[in-house]
Amino acid sequence: MKALLLIDIQNDFVPGGALAVTDGDAVVPLANQLQPHFDLVVATQDWHPASHGSFASSHPGRQPFEQAELHGLPQTLWPDHCVQGTPGAEFVASLDQHRIEAIFRKGTNPAIDSYSGFFDNGHRKSTGLADYLRGRGVTAVYLAGLAADFCVYFSALDALQQGFTLFLVEDATRAISAEGYAQARIDLAQRGAQFVTTAEVSSEQ
Numbered sequence: 205m206k207a208l209l210l211i212d213i214q215n216d217f218v219p220g221g222a223l224a225v226t227d228g229d230a231v232v233p234l235a236n237q238l239q240p241h242f243d244l245v246v247a248t249q250d251w252h253p254a255s256h257g258s259f260a261s262s263h264p265g266r267q268p269f270e271q272a273e274l275h276g277l278p279q280t281l282w283p284d285h286c287v288q289g290t291p292g293a294e295f296v297a298s299l300d301q302h303r304i305e306a307i308f309r310k311g312t313n314p315a316i317d318s319y320s321g322f323f324d325n326g327h328r329k330s331t332g333l334a335d336y337l338r339g340r341g342v343t344a345v346y347l348a349g350l351a352a353d354f355c356v357y358f359s360a361l362d363a364l365q366q367g368f369t370l371f372l373v374e375d376a377t378r379a380i381s382a383e384g385y386a387q388a389r390i391d392l393a394q395r396g397a398q399f400v401t402t403a404e405v406s407s408e409q
Contacts, residue, residue: 211349348376353384
């Protein structure tokens with residue numbers, strides 16, 4: 205069985221949001237187009253407390269996008285984004301949510317960031333996503349969403365590490381940095397990830 209995993213399609217990651225990905229809103233109609241082709245659709249949601257340690261505002265004198273350390277792990281300092289209960293943390297209104305069976309929230313611990321939908325960045329705690337997918341009989345995971353070089357990439361790494369066959373729907377994701385995604389793509393390909401388009405997925409059935 206295959207599952208579609210929609211990564212962080214939230215207001216703060218699309219144009220006009222606090223941490224906007226260029227052209228990020230372009231993934232929404234493709235995510236909607238993909239959903240009917242899967243028996244299971246799951247979403248992840250960045251869900252930070254207001255004083256999260258990954259925010260530059262939590263580090264006096266530091267600026268967004270500077271590199272720092274957070275409890276022993278390297279950390280990019282981000283603008284405040286996807287704060288729990290704020291409009292920026294909500295899913296983009298045009299995203300079809302009717303088929304989403306479960307939402308896995310991440311980044312809730314202020315002491316550690318969580319790019320992947322499966323684990324925090326230190327692999328210290330699981331979100332329960334892998335067990336949920338296995339419990340549903342899922343063997344293959346298709347990823348779409350934001351951003352290709354961060355939360356999609358790290359979710360893909362963990363999906364592969366957890367033994368799932370991994371497909372990245374490339375046209376249904378966008379990156380913060382083209383260079384960062386180019387490196388991520390090489391890494392994923394070497395680890396066995398496969399790359400497909402929305403049209404290819406839609407024509408499989």
